[in-house]
Amino acid sequence: MTAVPDHAQPFPDLVLAQALAADLDAADFRSDPLRGLWGEEADDALARGLREPILRVIADQTGPAATLGRLFVLGMPQPQDAVQRALPRLGVDGLVTLGLASAQGDSGGGGGEVVPVASIRPQSFVDVDGVGEWWIASDLDEIALGTSLPADHVLGVGGASRTLAELVIPEPVERALDLGTGCGIQALLVSRHAQVVVATDISERALAYAELNAQLNGVHNIEFRAGSMFEPVAGEAFDLIVSNPPFVITPRATGVPEYEYRDGGLVGDALVEQFLRSAPEHLRPGGIAQLLGNWESRGGTAGLDRVSSWVGEDLDVWVIQREELSPLAYAELWIRDGGTLPRDAGFTRLLTAWLDDFAARSVTAIGFGYILLRRPDAEGGSRLRRFETVTQPVSNLGRALGAGLAAHEVLADGIPDTLVVAADVTEARHHMPGNGDPSVIELRQGGGFARTIGVDSALAGFVGACDGELTVIQIVQALADIFEVPLEDLWADLEPRIRRLVEDGLLLPAS
Structure with a gap:
């Protein structure tokens, strides 16, 4: 377990970030080499929350990759002299200055430790321009903390992030907005085909991570702004808006933890509704907004029908529902996501709060899926309005969505x-x-x-x-x-x- 100071956060510094990137590169701190270092089975086990298999393989290894793997991937304190050897350009002092670790103990005699306060993991990606990889810094996860996540946790690259990345239509644009950027992964990906990206978040800590990640990966066309929803971009319009917003439906009840990365602070699915009603005024003609979301079926009205009512008839809209959960299944999913398990004392109390909240609105099911909005180039003409459920495995979704929009234009x-x-x-x-x-x-x-x-x-x-x-x-x-x-x-x-x-x-x- 790694103890992390309250409100620890990075302090972006371009020179130090470049030194860290050079050290990570020299150590071959990338996905394939690390997977080769500790093996595929151990790597897969880490994805399931198990770090012991990796630790057993590299426990006695002292090379830079093994040291940095234990420090940044597993979140384990490492000897100060070993970290200094692994990061010769940045050094332990530079790592501490960036806010990614603390130095404890006797540093003069070489017996001190470097304690990580953040995670850094390589993240591979594939887009129309080829294959690449980022280094992504974020808060330590539950594996490293050994406890449930704090409310202001800044998430790394998760399943939702990868899903949204696959959804984005890969077309060049002038101006793009990443609303709720978190660690900044979507802004980084969009920056590859946008001239300018504006990345916003309500969390100053998230913005600090996002800015550091841009520096770490040599990306210079992203602006970072603090604020809620569309407030930081009032009066501005974009060719592309992407968002993995905090759409999780959480009861507003005493004792229920609210996580900044997933909870928007509104009742039910009001955040998704607010996004869909506000986004059109921030789209240029022909501009597209793409996001993930949850929506409730309530009072006898299906969730997709409710989403349809939030989108003006003058817009193109395509909503794909990927799954639909009962209130019980949904509550259990997100209570577990916060680190509380059925064996824990607080589980029943949280479950009761969730079910009471859904019952108060007569919610019978909660849908999850993808939403695409487009502001047409011109007035008149037929509008695309597709609301469908797709449960089978899908691939190359960005291309498929782009082709669907093009087909709609052809059929006009x-x-x-x-x-x-x-x-x-x-x-x-x-x-x-x-x-x-x-x-x-x-x-x-x-x-x-x-x-x-x-x-x-x-x-x-x-x-x-x-x-x-x-x-x-x-x-x-x-x-x-x-x-x-x-x-x-x-x-x-x-x-x-x-x-x-x-x-x-x-x-x-x-x-």
């Missing part, structure tokens, strides 16, 4: 004259034994949303003929002749379903 002028089948689409036919005709025909999408869409013989025949040579009307006319039905009737049946296949990316304009 009607179905293209010629279409082709996307390269990742396959067809599956299911037959009853002894029956030559298929009982079920499915189109399966290999990438993106990995949709499986049931079709009939007419639509399957249409898709099979989309080779970019025949026009849509020529294909439908041929099918009308084959099935011996009027062209008008077949077109009325196929047209909305063809549109949906284009929207979903299974059919693409031939050009």
Whole structure:
């Protein structure tokens, strides 16, 4: 267990951060080398909250990578002379000045210790420009602290951060906003395709970490501003807004801890509603906002219907619900996330507070998912309004969302004259034994949303003929002749379903 001073925080300093980066680089303090140092099984165990497997492997190793691994990854005090050797440019004094550690004991005789007050971990990423890696500093986690997290904990890169990073549409923009930046990982990622990024947070400690992380990784196009929600950017507009806001629904009851990184301080899902009602005025024409969120089904109204009511009819909106939990399952999830387990004395008290809070609003389920808003370039025209539940594994979501928006623009002028089948689409036919005709025909999408869409013989025949040579009307006319039905009737049946296949990316304009 590592004891951390109250309100310990980093103090960004460009020169010292550059020295630390040089030392980390010289020590090969990166994901693959560290995983090779202590092995894949031990590395996977750390992700499950177990540091003992790593410690057993490197306990007797004294090299820089092992020393820094114990110090920054496991959060364990290390001998001062060993840290000095591992960080020759920065030194122990520089590390203390940055606010990332404290020096304790007899330093003159070499018997003192360096006690970490922050974590530094390499974080790999892949985007349209290639593969890269950041060093990300954040507060020590529960593994290092040996106790539940403090209320002002600054989280490192977690599952939600990685999910949002995958969602962001990878297009170059001039101005971007990372609202609720936390340790700054989204701002860093967005900075690769934005000229200027503004990163905001209500937590001064989070902003200090975010600024240090930008310095540590040589990123210089991010501005850092303190404040709640859109207050720090009043009167400003952006081409892209990304946010992993503190959307967790927490009861506002005495004795229930509120964590800055996840709790927005409002009742129910009011924070997500506030974001959706406020964001449009901060979007330039054509600008996009993307965020994660929770929403409640309450009083007989489904959660997705409530989200729909928060978005003006003049905006494009695409909401994807990934999962839906009962009040009990949701409460247990987030109580555990705070470090309180069913065996602990306070668990029942917290569970009661959560369930009472949901019951007071007649909440029957809580949804989680992704929200995309777009302010159209021009007035008029049809607006994209998609509210759907997608539970299957998905991939390359940023590209898939971008393609969906592009398809909506294409369909504004009607179905293209010629279409082709996307390269990742396959067809599956299911037959009853002894029956030559298929009982079920499915189109399966290999990438993106990995949709499986049931079709009939007419639509399957249409898709099979989309080779970019025949026009849509020529294909439908041929099918009308084959099935011996009027062209008008077949077109009325196929047209909305063809549109949906284009929207979903299974059919693409031939050009």
